[in-house]
Amino acid sequence: MSDSLPTxxxxxxxxxxxxxxxxxxxxxxxxxxxxxxxxxHREREAQLTEWDGQDGQDEYVEAESDDFPDDVPSKATITVKDINDNRYYYWQWREGEKVKSKYKGPVGSER
Known part of the structure; x- marks a missing residue:
């Protein structure tokens, strides 16, 4: 450890x-x-803004703290994706420069 003040x-x-x-x-x-x-927090806000601008189809749902599976970080959001005229819940979060997703279930099932 140096005795000089960091730059x-x-x-x-x-x-x-x-x-x-x-x-x-x-x-x-x-x-x-x-x-x-x-x-x-700022990066997450920026990512959500980026996601909102991608196709205008995704929705974000507030997750409850006890909802998170072990392999999903607490900063993840629940996203509703429209795929082939069906709607699905996905967990989404950012790891570095990549956006990670994990399937949660079909919309209409218990979130």
Whole structure:
């Protein structure tokens, strides 16, 4: 571990860096966790906007916290897809640059 101060990325405004210098290591770690979670939230919002613009046919349904299967992350949404005049529920989430999906069941069945 280096004794010198890390280099501030050009994208971060100096005013934010100034406020960080007054914080304890524990608070800085909390800020880092919050920033990471907030970035994921923003990415998810952007992805949902992208999905909305793809074909205008998909619908997104609010998932309840106890609905998630073990292999589906809690950030996933339930999407209604129209395929060959039938409607199906799918879990969808983002992993890096890829959008992952998992079949949930036909629309009309218990979500």
């Amino acid at each position: 501030l990325p050009e994208e971060i405004p100096g005013s934010i860096a100034e406020k960080l210098t007054d914080q304890s290591p524990n608070v800085l770690r909390d800020i880092a966790r919050y920033a990471d979670e907030f970035a994921e």
